[in-house]
Amino acid sequence: MLESTLAAIRPLDEAAMAAARELQGRLTKPAGSLGALEPLSVRLAGLAGTCPPPLPEPAAVAIFAGDHGVHAQGVTPWPQEVTAQMIGNFLAGGAVVNAFARQADASVTVVDVGVATPLPADPASDPAGPRLVAANVRRGTRDLTVTAALTRDEARAAVETGIRVAGDLVDAGAGILLTGDMGIGNTTPAAALIAAFTGVDPAAATGRGTGVDDETYDRKVGVVRAALERHAPDPADPLGVLASVGGLEHAALAGLVLGAAARRVPVLLDGVIAVSAALAAAAFAPDAVGAMVAGHRSAEPGATAALRHLGLDPLIDLGLRLGEGTGALLALPVVTGAVRVLHEVATFDSAGVAEK
Numbered sequence: 001m002l003e004s005t006l007a008a009i010r011p012l013d014e015a016a017m018a019a020a021r022e023l024q025g026r027l028t029k030p031a032g033s034l035g036a037l038e039p040l041s042v043r044l045a046g047l048a049g050t051c052p053p054p055l056p057e058p059a060a061v062a063i064f065a066g067d068h069g070v071h072a073q074g075v076t077p078w079p080q081e082v083t084a085q086m087i088g089n090f091l092a093g094g095a096v097v098n099a100f101a102r103q104a105d106a107s108v109t110v111v112d113v114g115v116a117t118p119l120p121a122d123p124a125s126d127p128a129g130p131r132l133v134a135a136n137v138r139r140g141t142r143d144l145t146v147t148a149a150l151t152r153d154e155a156r157a158a159v160e161t162g163i164r165v166a167g168d169l170v171d172a173g174a175g176i177l178l179t180g181d182m183g184i185g186n187t188t189p190a191a192a193l194i195a196a197f198t199g200v201d202p203a204a205a206t207g208r209g210t211g212v213d214d215e216t217y218d219r220k221v222g223v224v225r226a227a228l229e230r231h232a233p234d235p236a237d238p239l240g241v242l243a244s245v246g247g248l249e250h251a252a253l254a255g256l257v258l259g260a261a262a263r264r265v266p267v268l269l270d271g272v273i274a275v276s277a278a279l280a281a282a283a284f285a286p287d288a289v290g291a292m293v294a295g296h297r298s299a300e301p302g303a304t305a306a307l308r309h310l311g312l313d314p315l316i317d318l319g320l321r322l323g324e325g326t327g328a329l330l331a332l333p334v335v336t337g338a339v340r341v342l343h344e345v346a347t348f349d350s351a352g353v354a355e356k
């Protein structure tokens with residue numbers, strides 16, 4: 001399934017992009033006045049293979065949850081149980097991601113791809129409310145400072161879970177997918193993935209996650225450095241990188257991105273966990289970058305290194321450092337606006353407005 005998905009990922013459609021550029025030039029506004037929205041609309045036309053591309057509606061957030069063996073190294077002050085407890089919060093509608101999803105009219109799907117502790121009972125009473133997908137590959141990764149976090153088969157199973165979730169959401173009608181994550185400790189493997197794929201130093205890839213103190217931060221950088229030295233991951237082997245220093249939610253997010261790209265539906269990336277997974281997706285299939293929209297610039301320094309490597313400019317920059325899909329949801333109206341312009345704005349000709 002991974003191989004067939006990769007084979008389905010193709011470059012953007014040049015004719016649709018040319019049509020979108022030409023249309024942008026005829027709309028009743030000075031050329032270029034919509035800044036980053038204009039090239040975004042062109043890219044989304046290229047992805048859809050038609051101009052104008054469909055409005056990115058309805059939106060679906062997929063929150064992949066997993067735990068991390070590296071938690072044992074003291075890289076985060078939060079107990080591991082918080083991952084499972086937050087799943088309960090997502091399903092009950094009480095997390096920040098739920099508030100923003102309601103505002104954006106987006107569905108929320110929570111995927112247990114690797115949670116270590118028992119999940120709370122699913123309160124799912126509202127059929128339109130958040131939904132839980134049980135797809136646990138393993139009850140958390142192994143400690144990447146000691147051994148590979150995952151076997152290649154486990155990493156593949158998680159990637160294929162993400163591909164499957166993307167396909168199911170698109171089959172159910174989603175016009176855009178948004179990435180979400182939950183996993184106490186997951187900024188540590190995200191930093192390791194970013195260092196492995198971009199080549200930046202572990203100190204430049206590592207941030208303070210939930211807000212760790214100086215001592216914990218120094219330990220975290222040391223953990224990332226030790227993991228890279230131990231495993232020497234090969235960036236040309238994305239499955240190997242995900243297995244050695246990644247996480248189950250990171251691998252599944254890479255699959256979600258690949259699945260979206262294969263179905264030619266845009267995928268709006270959230271923060272540092274999402275962009276670390278996007279690096280893996282791009283290593284699997286460089287053309288997958290065409291489907292990626294960077295929602296925001298996470299405060300985590302690794303996110304900026306990853307976005308630079310991917311050649312993506314984030315739509316908003318609010319200093320967010322939460323994850324869950326919150327930054328992607330806040331950026332969604334910007335994406336919709338970029339496409340709506342192509343559908344609804346009059347041309348100089350049709351509106352009888354004189355050109356310069």
Ligand SMILES: Cc1cc2ncn([C@H]3O[C@H](COP(=O)(O)O)[C@@H](O)[C@H]3O)c2cc1C
Pocket residue numbers: 075076077078082086181182183184185186187188208209210211212322323324
């Ligand atoms: C209550 C709570 C809600 C969260 N929602 C997202 N995260 C975010 O913070 C965690 C990563 O940071 P670190 O690597 O420092 O542990 C992940 O669970 C991520 O989704 C949360 C973290 C907490 C504590």
Ligand SMILES: O=C(O)c1cccnc1
Pocket residue numbers: 187208209210270271272273274298299300303320321322323324
């Ligand atoms: O950028 C993120 O997504 C992020 C940052 C800190 C903690 N959790 C997630």
